[in-house]
Amino acid sequence: MTQGRDMEQMNVVVVGHVDHGKSTLLGRLMADTHSLPDGKLDQVRATCARNAKPFEYAFLLDALKDEQSQGITIDTARCFFKTERRRYILIDAPGHVEFLRNMITGAARAEAALLLIDAREGIQENSRRHGYIISMLGIKQICILVNKMDLVGNDQRAFDSVRTEYERFLRRLDVHPVSFIPISATGGVNVVARSRAEMPWYTGPTVLEQLDALERPGSPLELPFRFPVQDVYKFTEGGDDRRIFAGTVLTGSVKTGQAVTFYPSGKQSRISTVEAFHAGPRSTASANEAVGFTLDTQLYVRPGEVMVRSDQTVPLVGHRFRANLFWMGRAPMIKGKNYKLKIGSARVPLKLVEVLSVLDAADFVSEHSKQQVDRHDVAECLLETHHPVAFDQVDRVLDMGRFVIVDDCDIAGAGIILERADDAASTVAEHVHAREMAWESGSISAADRAAAYGHAARCVVLTGSDAGVLAGLAGGVELALFRAGRKAYYARPANVERGLEADIRFRGEMQEEHVRRLGELARLLTDAGLIFITSLVDADDDDLKMLDMLGSPGEILVVRLGDAVAGNLSAHLALPAGIDPEKGVAAVLELLAQRRITPQPAVPEKA
Amino acid sequence: MNEPKNGTLESSTLDRLEAQSVHILREAYREFKNLVMLWSIGKDSTVLLWLARKAFFGHVPFPLMHIDTDHKIPQMIIYRDEIVRKWRLNMIVGRNARALAEKRTFPDGVLTRLECCKALKTEALKHTLSGEWPRLRFDHEAGRYVEERHGEAFTGVIVGVRADEEGSRSKERYFSPRDRESDWNTSDQPPELWRQYKTDFAPGTHIRVHPLLDWTELDIWEYIGREGIPVTSLYFDGGEGKRYRSLGCYPCTKPVDSKSATVADIVAEIKTGRFARVAERAGRDQDKEDGGGLETLRREGYM
Numbered sequence: 001m002t003q004g005r006d007m008e009q010m011n012v013v014v015v016g017h018v019d020h021g022k023s024t025l026l027g028r029l030m031a032d033t034h035s036l037p038d039g040k041l042d043q044v045r046a047t048c049a050r051n052a053k054p055f056e057y058a059f060l061l062d063a064l065k066d067e068q069s070q071g072i073t074i075d076t077a078r079c080f081f082k083t084e085r086r087r088y089i090l091i092d093a094p095g096h097v098e099f100l101r102n103m104i105t106g107a108a109r110a111e112a113a114l115l116l117i118d119a120r121e122g123i124q125e126n127s128r129r130h131g132y133i134i135s136m137l138g139i140k141q142i143c144i145l146v147n148k149m150d151l152v153g154n155d156q157r158a159f160d161s162v163r164t165e166y167e168r169f170l171r172r173l174d175v176h177p178v179s180f181i182p183i184s185a186t187g188g189v190n191v192v193a194r195s196r197a198e199m200p201w202y203t204g205p206t207v208l209e210q211l212d213a214l215e216r217p218g219s220p221l222e223l224p225f226r227f228p229v230q231d232v233y234k235f236t237e238g239g240d241d242r243r244i245f246a247g248t249v250l251t252g253s254v255k256t257g258q259a260v261t262f263y264p265s266g267k268q269s270r271i272s273t274v275e276a277f278h279a280g281p282r283s284t285a286s287a288n289e290a291v292g293f294t295l296d297t298q299l300y301v302r303p304g305e306v307m308v309r310s311d312q313t314v315p316l317v318g319h320r321f322r323a324n325l326f327w328m329g330r331a332p333m334i335k336g337k338n339y340k341l342k343i344g345s346a347r348v349p350l351k352l353v354e355v356l357s358v359l360d361a362a363d364f365v366s367e368h369s370k371q372q373v374d375r376h377d378v379a380e381c382l383l384e385t386h387h388p389v390a391f392d393q394v395d396r397v398l399d400m401g402r403f404v405i406v407d408d409c410d411i412a413g414a415g416i417i418l419e420r421a422d423d424a425a426s427t428v429a430e431h432v433h434a435r436e437m438a439w440e441s442g443s444i445s446a447a448d449r450a451a452a453y454g455h456a457a458r459c460v461v462l463t464g465s466d467a468g469v470l471a472g473l474a475g476g477v478e479l480a481l482f483r484a485g486r487k488a489y490y491a492r493p494a495n496v497e498r499g500l501e502a503d504i505r506f507r508g509e510m511q512e513e514h515v516r517r518l519g520e521l522a523r524l525l526t527d528a529g530l531i532f533i534t535s536l537v538d539a540d541d542d543d544l545k546m547l548d549m550l551g552s553p554g555e556i557l558v559v560r561l562g563d564a565v566a567g568n569l570s571a572h573l574a575l576p577a578g579i580d581p582e583k584g585v586a587a588v589l590e591l592l593a594q595r596r597i598t599p600q601p602a603v604p605e606k607a
Numbered sequence: 608m609n610e611p612k613n614g615t616l617e618s619s620t621l622d623r624l625e626a627q628s629v630h631i632l633r634e635a636y637r638e639f640k641n642l643v644m645l646w647s648i649g650k651d652s653t654v655l656l657w658l659a660r661k662a663f664f665g666h667v668p669f670p671l672m673h674i675d676t677d678h679k680i681p682q683m684i685i686y687r688d689e690i691v692r693k694w695r696l697n698m699i700v701g702r703n704a705r706a707l708a709e710k711r712t713f714p715d716g717v718l719t720r721l722e723c724c725k726a727l728k729t730e731a732l733k734h735t736l737s738g739e740w741p742r743l744r745f746d747h748e749a750g751r752y753v754e755e756r757h758g759e760a761f762t763g764v765i766v767g768v769r770a771d772e773e774g775s776r777s778k779e780r781y782f783s784p785r786d787r788e789s790d791w792n793t794s795d796q797p798p799e800l801w802r803q804y805k806t807d808f809a810p811g812t813h814i815r816v817h818p819l820l821d822w823t824e825l826d827i828w829e830y831i832g833r834e835g836i837p838v839t840s841l842y843f844d845g846g847e848g849k850r851y852r853s854l855g856c857y858p859c860t861k862p863v864d865s866k867s868a869t870v871a872d873i874v875a876e877i878k879t880g881r882f883a884r885v886a887e888r889a890g891r892d893q894d895k896e897d898g899g900g901l902e903t904l905r906r907e908g909y910m
Contacts, residue, residue, distance in 0.1 A: 009620050080771065080823065087620075089821075101798040105780070108800030137800075230630070231637045235666040237695075244664055248630045248802070277665045278834060289622075290629035292664060303637065328798060342803050402801050409807040411798050 008086035010216060013107040015093045015134065016116030017124035021147040024185040025116065025207075026079055026092055027057030032192035033208070035081035036060065057186065085212040093130075100129075100376060101328045104414065107134060112141035112178075112214050114207070117162055119152045119182070128169060132359070132378055135175045136324060136416060138398050141214050142170075142177050145207060149199065150184040156201045179210055220287040224312040225252030226392070226400050227285075228344030229262070229305050233292070244275050244292040245307065247345060250399040252309070253286030259310040262301050263390035264317045265540070268310065270296040302540070304346035306390045306400070315390045315400060320353065320421035325405065326378045329412025333373035333381075333405070338513070339412075341385055343403035348389050349512045350405060354382035373413070382421055386428070386512045387542050391417050428516075432549055435523075449529030453487045455598045459522040459532045459551045460588070463539040464561030464577065467493070470535040473561065476585040478533055484589075486598060490533040491521060515543045519550025526554045531597065541570055557595065559588055621830050625658065628818035630802060631781050632662040632765065635816040638806040639763030642669040643699070643736070648683045649854045650838050652767035653690075654827050655819055657836045659765075660694070670697040670744075672761075674735065676727040677707050678714060678856035686839040691745050698745040700752060701735025703727050714858040727856075736761045736813075765816045771823045781820055782806060785813045825877045832870040844868045 014022045030036050040060070048055040079090045091110055093103040107113065113134045117127050134142055144166060152158040159182045170177060182202050183190040189198050192208045205213060230247035234240075254260070258271045274282045275292035285291045293307075301307075306315060327333050333352055341350035358370045358379040373379045394401030394416040405413035450456045460477070462470050474490045481488035497504075500521070504513055518534055525532040536543060539558075548556045558570065561584075562577035573591045575584055592598045635642060644659060644667075646652045659667050673687060691698045706712060706726045713723030734740040738760045743752035768779060780796050782804040797805035808814060822830075831838055841862075844850045849862040867873045 009623075102796065104800055105796075105798045230633050233663065235663065235668060237666055240664075240666070242664070246633055246662075246664075248626060275664055277661045277663075288626055290626040290633070290662070340807070399801070404798075404800065404803040406807055409805075409809055411800075411803065411805055414798070414800055414803075 010086055011089045011110045012112045013091040013093050013110035014114045015130040017126040020116040020118040021185045023058035027060035028185050028188050028191050030079055033081045083212055107137055113139050114143050116145045116147045119146050119148050119158050135173045143210050144177050144180045146182045147185050149182045150187055154198045220251040223251035223397050225254045225309040226250040227307040229303050230345045231303050242294055246292040248290045249285055249287050251287050256283045260307050261310045262305040262307050263315050264388040269299050272296045315392050316420045317388050317390050318420045319388055320384045322418045322421050323415045324380050325413045325415025327373045327413045329407045340406040346389050349386040351384050353384045356380040428549055453529050455486050457526040457529045458597045459526050459556045461556050462535040462559045467537045473584045474533050474535045476581055477588045480585050488531040515546050519547045522551035624822055628658045629662040631818040641761045642763040643672050643761040644765040646671040646673050648687050653838055655767040670699050672699045674728055674731045675700050675702045676856050680857050682841050700743040701731050703731040763814045767819045768817050769822050770820045779817050781817050783815045828874050
């Protein structure tokens with residue numbers, strides 16, 4: 001037997017309707033490949049005898065709370081065993097529909113699937129649902145085990161009937177099973193040992209032979225390079241000055257010196273070094289490696305962007321896409337609600353735009369009239385994100401075409417992207433349009449207020465990388481305007497966070513929601529005739545565009561402190577990062593005067 | 608301390624496991640502010656510590672925590688502090704000072720093994736994490752531990768459990784929420800797929816992160832060999848034909864009969880030798896009490 005760790009490993013999920021024999025099959029596979037700890041089988045047999053119940057292989061897996069808990073290396077969730085060909089991790093996915101989340105968790109790790117169907121009961125709801133989910137998870141190798149053949153007299157016709165019906169179902173999903181195997185898990189027939197006595201008509205492989213005949217899926221190395229930026233590190237301890245873009249390479253490979261582009265921002269640079277701890281110097285990185293890169297140029301890129309090779313196919317970038325998804329959330333997925341999309345390392349607010357069709361799990365016919373996606377539904381939907389996101393169609397780059405949806409802290413949905421949809425009017429634009437159409441102005445007009453206050457209303461946004469410096473400047477501008485008799489107000493971020501945003505839990509991720517609220521605040525306070533000052537750390541063009549849209553009809557004025565980091569290029573005023581505070585304030589006041597928000601200062605020499 | 612030489616074992620399995628663990632560690636660091644890593648001084652959490660250095664390119668950007676029961680084998684503590692100094696770790700030690708002072712322990716004959724685990728480990732962990740009990744933090748300037756009161760509460764805890772250790776651990780997720788009382792609901796766990804984990808939490812929820820879930824005992828030893836990770840000498844036979852396979856408190860942990868003196872010996876022993884089919888925690892007595900004792904303990908917050 002091969003003992004090296006060069007030995008191949010394969011994750012196989014075992015699925016099927018409840019009571020169709022998954023645990024028994026697993027117990028049998030473990031026992032018949034001699035993968036149980038010494039004495040384990042006898043122990044369980046003895047326990048059964050003591051309790052006067054018949055021994056079942058399934059008991060081997062009922063391990064969570066039993067007297068052998070200190071001695072087992074198998075468990076209800078994962079079993080390990082090996083053949084001469086490779087090491088297997090068998091994942092036992094629960095069959096009951098209530099445990100669909102567990103089933104999906106297990107199945108998502110698998111490279112192949114064994115799906116059990118009870119020969120007596122035939123195809124049940126979860127036989128279909130699991131088949132569908134397996135196909136959606138992108139598992140191409142699926143073997144159908146028609147179990148409990150002993151209970152139908154090992155009759156070939158019973159086997160053929162299940163086979164014909166299920167094959168028809170799978171064909172509709174464009175799934176082509178590797179094989180159908182008639183087995184009796186209880187009797188161990190066609191599991192590890194072949195038993196011609198029971199089913200002489202069956203000449204195909206046993207379960208174990210079939211497992212060993214499976215091939216690992218094609219290498220993601222052949223695909224275009226995709227590297228979602230998980231984080232950007234600058235650990236300064238010990239004089240470390242590397243700025244490292246960290247993440248896991250999804251597909252493809254890359255070398256130092258390679259020109260790269262980040263999406264959705266479109267920023268470009270070149271790979272300087274491949275970073276790794278306690279590994280020799282390296283110049284390449286490829287699929288499935290968790291690595292880090294430094295770049296040739298100082299580039300401001302947020303976690304969530306995808307780095308790709310500039311010489312390869314670019315990913316799609318857009319607001320809207322058509323997707324297949326399954327829903328696990330307790331609450332249904334509905335229109336108008338804010339969800340969070342997680343794709344690659346990006347997290348973006350997401351809305352359901354349209355339910356195109358829902359597959360009914362019981363009979364698997366499409367329903368086109370549903371307006372929401374209920375728990376355990378599989379649906380085709382049109383989805384929209386606040387920010388543009390980068391992705392690939394699932395049939396091009398699998399890993400870049402699948403996503404999960406978070407509803408109120410929980411992963412409630414998972415899906416695959418079929419294609420990008422037209423970025424028609426975004427929901428923000430629609431929202432602003434509807435809001436403005438219905439805006440109630442009362443009998444004081446903007447001009448009345450401007451005349452009374454002696455200046456126009458405007459939202460001024462200060463952005464830069466240092467929150468403290470921004471706050472200092474914003475406060476300075478507020479004070480200077482106030483002393484000059486202007487109606488100005490600086491919404492201090494800490495106050496906004498503690499009050500208006502007390503329900504936002506995680507700042508980093510909720511940048512969009514933060515911007516949305518600031519935008520609405522800007523709309524109200526400029527309607528009040530104020531010069532509304534706000535600061536937004538590291539705002540990019542998307543943030544500013546959204547703020548501008550939400551704050552409309554009044555345009556926002558952008559003041560940037562520090563270098564033009566990529567993605568934030570459109571400032572009305574750019575100030576050096578280390579500018580003297582007084583000079584900074586004066587420059588902003590001058591901008592307001594130039595723009596005729598405030599009156600031109602009286603010219604001193606006309607005294 | 609034993610510093611094995613770099614092995615030559617090339618392994619795609621180890622590479623895959625390493626990459627996955629690194630990804631999970633980075634995800635935890637990205638998502639959670641008050642993060643701490645438990646370091647039991649044993650081989651698993653030492654591998655975890657090594658993986659953190661991999662993930663963060665030589666740095667460990669969060670504190671490590673060790674719950675000292677006062678009954679740890681003395682070499683463990685010596686080894687711990689050597690590594691703390693060498694790698695300049697931000698080290699926190701917690702203990703149930705009251706139970707120890709009042710001698711309410713199993714070795715004192717007052718508690719059963721499980722009650723003792725609960726008092727010295729589970730309770731100490733809970734209150735040290737929350738910051739309610741004083742902590743000892745290693746002061747690298749002074750070269751010793753300094754008491755620290757009213758420390759911040761840690762809401763994210765990185766733990767080196769493996770799925771193959773025993774039944775209850777196999778049901779864990781990589782990111783596993785616990786409520787305020789550290790309760791764990793095994794039947795209602797968040798789904799995990801496509802390298803996406805549950806990283807959003809309602810206030811008051813604690814999160815446990817398990818980057819080593821998919822590693823086996825053999826993977827751990829092969830990785831220690833490949834990377835040359837320093838582990839405590841207790842794991843190796845010093846000439847008496849005995850060594851520890853799993854470390855804990857001395858009253859409840861017995862060495863096993865084994866002549867393995869190197870990492871390579873241990874790997875061979877687990878693969879083909881006498882340990883190939885004997886459970887790893889067979890030397891840990893608390894597991895044997897109360898049937899599924901460990902699950903009871905884990906529900907209550909044991910790691």
